[in-house]
Amino acid sequence: MSEVALLQSIGLVVVGLGILILLFIKAKFLRVVGFVIIVLGTFSLIALGVPQMASLPPAIETFDITKVKTPDDLAAIGQKIFFSKGQCALCHSIGPSEAARCPDLKGIGAKLAPEFIYESLTEPQSYIYLDFRHHGLPKEYPARMPYIGKNPIALSNQEIYSVIAFLQKMSGEPISIKVEDVLGGGSKDGDMKVAAIGAHGASQPGE
Numbered sequence: 313m314s315e316v317a318l319l320q321s322i323g324l325v326v327v328g329l330g331i332l333i334l335l336f337i338k339a340k341f342l343r344v345v346g347f348v349i350i351v352l353g354t355f356s357l358i359a360l361g362v363p364q365m366a367s368l369p370p371a372i373e374t375f376d377i378t379k380v381k382t383p384d385d386l387a388a389i390g391q392k393i394f395f396s397k398g399q400c401a402l403c404h405s406i407g408p409s410e411a412a413r414c415p416d417l418k419g420i421g422a423k424l425a426p427e428f429i430y431e432s433l434t435e436p437q438s439y440i441y442l443d444f445r446h447h448g449l450p451k452e453y454p455a456r457m458p459y460i461g462k463n464p465i466a467l468s469n470q471e472i473y474s475v476i477a478f479l480q481k482m483s484g485e486p487i488s489i490k491v492e493d494v495l496g497g498g499s500k501d502g503d504m505k506v507a508a509i510g511a512h513g514a515s516q517p518g519e
C-alpha cells in the first residue's frame with residue numbers, strides 16, 4: 313500500500329470513529345470530541361486527495377560513453393546537453409525568436425565549420441558575433457556567450473564535441489565529428505586540437 317493510501321485509510325478510520333461516537337454516545341464532552349475528530353479527519357482526507365508533486369532537482373543523467381557507436385549517438389547526447397547541462401537553450405533559440413538575446417542557432421552547423429563552432433564555445437570573446445537584425449549599425453548582443461569549457465557550465469571536450477555533432481545534425485549536415493576521435497582524446501587531453509576532428513569546409517593549415 314502506498315504511503316498516501318495508508319494515511320487515507322487512517323483518516324477514514326478516524327472519521328468513522330467520530331461518526332460512531334456521535335451516533336452512540338450521549339456524553340456531551342465525548343460528542344464534542346467526536347465532532348472535532350470528524351472535521352479534522354475530513355480535512356486531512358481532502359488534503360490527501362490533492363495530487364502531490366515532489367519537487368526534486370532534475371535527475372543527473374550519465375552517459376555510458378562505451379555505448380556511443382555512431383555520430384548520431386553523439387548528436388543525441390549533444391541534444392540533451394544543449395537543453396540541460398550546457399544551458400545553451402537559455403540564451404539561444406533554434407529558429408527565429410522575437411525575444412532572442414543571442415544569435416539564432418538554426419542552421420549553424422551548416423554555416424560554421426566545426427573548428428569555428430568549437431572556438432565560439434571555448435573562446436567566445438575571440439570573435440564576437442554581432443546582431444544585424446535591425447536598422448543601422450550592427451550591435452553587440454545584450455547577453456554574453458559564456459566560456460563553455462569553464463565554470464560554471466564546464467563542459468568536457470567530449471561534451472562539447474557532442475553538442476557540435478548535434479548542431480550539425482539539426483542543420484541537416486553530415487556529422488563530421490568522428491566518434492573515435494572524441495572517445496580517444498576526449499577529456500583526458502585538454503587541448504585536443506579541433507582540426508583533428510575531421511575538418512569540414514575550412515581548410516586545414518598546411519593543406
Ligand code: HEC
Nearest residue numbers: 398399400403414415432436439440441453455456457458
Ligand atoms: C548567457 C547566454 C548564452 C549561453 C548560455 C550560450 N550562449 Fe552561445 N552565444 C551567446 C551570445 C551573446 C553570442 C553572440 C556573441 C558572441 O559571438 O560571443 C553567442 C554565440 C554563439 C555561437 C556563434 C554564433 C555565430 O553565428 O557565430 C555559437 C555557435 C553558440 N553561441 C553556441 C552555443 C552553445 C552550443 C551553447 C551551449 C553549450 C551556448 N551557445 C550557450 C550567448 C550564450
